[in-house]
Amino acid sequence: MLKRLLLTSSLLLLAFPAMAFAEEPAAATLDMGLNTIWIMLSFILVLLMQGGFILLESGSTRMKNAGHVAGKTIFTLGLGTLVYWAFGYGIAYGGDSPLSSLFGWGDFFYNPAIAAGEGDAFPPAVYFLFQLAFVLISLSIAWGGFAERAKLSSYLIFTLFFAVIIYPVIAHWIWGGGWLAEDGAQDYAGSTVVHLTGAIAAFAATVLLKPRIGKFNKDGSANEIPGHNQVYSALSVLLLWVGWFGFNAGSALTIGDGFLGYVAFTTMLGAGAGAVSALLISWAVQGKADITTMLNGTLAGLVAITASCAFVEPWAAVVIGLAAGVLVFYSVKFFEKLKVDDPIYALSVHGMAGIWGTLANGIFATQELAEKVGVGQGGLIDTGSWRQLWVQFESVVVSGAYALVLSFAILYVIKKTVGFRVTEEQEIIGLDMSEHGSYGYPEQMKKSRVFKAGNGIIP
Amino acid sequence: MNDSDWSRLLMRIGSAEDARDLRGMRNEIYALSAACPASGAIDGYYRRLNAAHDAIVRRAVRLAEAETARSGIGSPPVPYAYMLFGSGGRGEQTHASDQDSGLVYEDRPERAEEAETYFAHLSGTVVRMLVEAGYPPCEGNVISRNPAWRRSLGEWKRQLDEWFADPTWEAVRYLLIVADGRCVAGDERLVRELKEYYYGNMPVHPVIVGRMLDNTMRHKVLVGVFGQLLKERYGEDSGSLDVKYGAYIPMVNAVRLLAVQAGLHETSTLRRLERLREAGWLDEDEKSAYEMAFLLFLRLRLMTTERTEDGVRTSNGMVSAAKLTKDTVDELKEALRIGKRLQRVVRKRTLGEPGGPHRGGRT
Structure with missing residues (x-):
């Protein structure tokens, strides 16, 4: 017995170098497997951010619309998935087209290989899922401009266009090897592609819809329409914050040398700085530390650091977040002054902060990190060159203009044909009742009270 | 606006016949105030304005006494003072002012019941007349027709003791209200004694x-x-x-x-x-x-x-x-x-x- 044990173990010892040799190809497989798990995990995190949007949008709006706001998010996830699978992905990342610098063409009704091919870093299906989660985020941002007064049908129609010809084209320009990518536009995880695009659609929607009943007085002064649950809003920010690690760090795609950890690190700094500066600025300027502003500042910090998380040093991440928090505070005031009703602050949080974050690359990106990521070059401070800032500026303006023109045109046609806004009566009753026939909070929302409110008896 | 207009108005308030007359006087206060002074004379302006408001309250108390007598309840059984609190007490009322008031009367145990009946009726009448004259009642119910703000001096002192002994948020609020109390009609001595008792209590608590x-x-x-x-x-x-x-x-x-x-x-x-x-x-x-x-x-x-x-x-x-x-x-x-x-x-x-x-x- 003992003899046999000794024999086998010595044989094994002899064989060990050979065994290690034989495992060499398996290392790549292991890498691929780890990447797959990481991308899959990131996809799940980003998908879960929709829970954040449900809480954010319903918490920031009134009780009578809560069921609708929450429900339509899930519905448009479903519809967006189908549309992006059928057409959107092919435009963003499909094969070559005669106009490859403008959009992709191919892979419609996407049917990925069931496993990673030889030498692939990850299987194509998981990449599709990750990209899908991004377009769905952008879509949910756009809904911010629709809130509390758009017809359900307009959500349906707009999803068809947004997930096929608006978002995928911009994604192709910057991430899919399009012309902005060739110029070296830096947008690591989508300050422009995801956040600005969604916010611009929200802007077009809110302008075309006009403000909610009661938001502005005849003399132009604004009224506050407080959301029905600030705890929801705070929870939503936590959910989004956590999910954002899939969003930003997940954009590294591969495990490689562990660079994703650095990306997560700058992301955390940017978010924290946004929370702090927003609370302090509201406190200093208004005399009260405003919770809503602080929550918006946290999100603005995250939005801003999204473009730059892989390109900047820690101190710059803090500066970017601090500036985003202050920016969002003044931006909210600015839109209110323009009499643009932005119920969940999408224009300020995702739009303004998205622009700032993208431009910030042109200022703070370092040459070393730009080379590591392999996109563009260092920014103004590190290199002294204005080149990257110009490229960033160009990508913001062009992407923003494209999203604005198309969103405006599509929504304008919706407005003129099937109608965009619910009737005054429906808006007063609430979309839960008018669009779905039941309340999100049935016990709290007695029909009679709401009808009386319509008559102006109970404000 | 000049001083002689104001003194004429004060005299006419002193001879008003009923609540409707008082209302007319009050409107004249508005009219006289319409010419709002610039900067320098602002304290004098408030003094005149509040003298007019005071005069209206004083006249209302006098008319209410007469009405109470007419209704068969008689005349005041003991001396009393009608107090103003809030901006009225501080002499800082503006054109838009409400009634924050209270009443204190002398202790005379053998006439306590009679006094309570009399002053309940009196204060009710004063408040009603002033409402008719355009002074809405205090929203916090700090008003003489509320028994909590209408007491004999002894009861007031016991009430102050209670507030001082148990300084809950509400009690402290009441104590601060009393600090601004001022006699506008009746026997000033009662209010002075009440205040002295109040300040005597401060160092103890x-x-x-x-x-x-x-x-x-x-x-x-x-x-x-x-x-x-x-x-x-x-x-x-x-x-x-x-x-x-x-x-x-x-x-x-x-x-x-x-x-x-x-x-x-x-x-x-x-x-x-x-x-x-x-x-x-x-x-x-x-x-x-x-x-x-x-x-x-x-x-x-x-x-x-x-x-x-x-x-x-x-x-x-x-x-x-x-x-x-x-x-x-x-x-x-x-x-x-x-x-x-x-x-x-x-x-x-x-x-x-x-x-x-x-x-x-x-x-």
């Missing part, structure tokens, strides 16, 4: 001053860390400054707190400042800085948005910043900073050295 501080300092002066005005952000008053609660009331509260500690019987904020200086609680520079700030707030209070509801003037205490000239805004910012400084000073002195006058110059 040193904890009360701290509680008063907590209660009164919650209204913040509406100036930000950059010296900017903190205006209303939403609603029909957006862009307006809440002069009442963001400037006037914080200063009233701070000065009252010093006055209570100094045991001053004065109720007007300006008189309190003067007496605080005399008693060595404030030096001349401090006093005149606070006085200047307060005079500005008094002037701005006259500019607050007023509206007439059911023939009754009300004001929300807001002044639209757009209506102010650049110079006034600058003046206001400076005054608010002074108000904020006063709050700090009062906090420090109240917590630091209870009970003693401060002679060390500025803190």
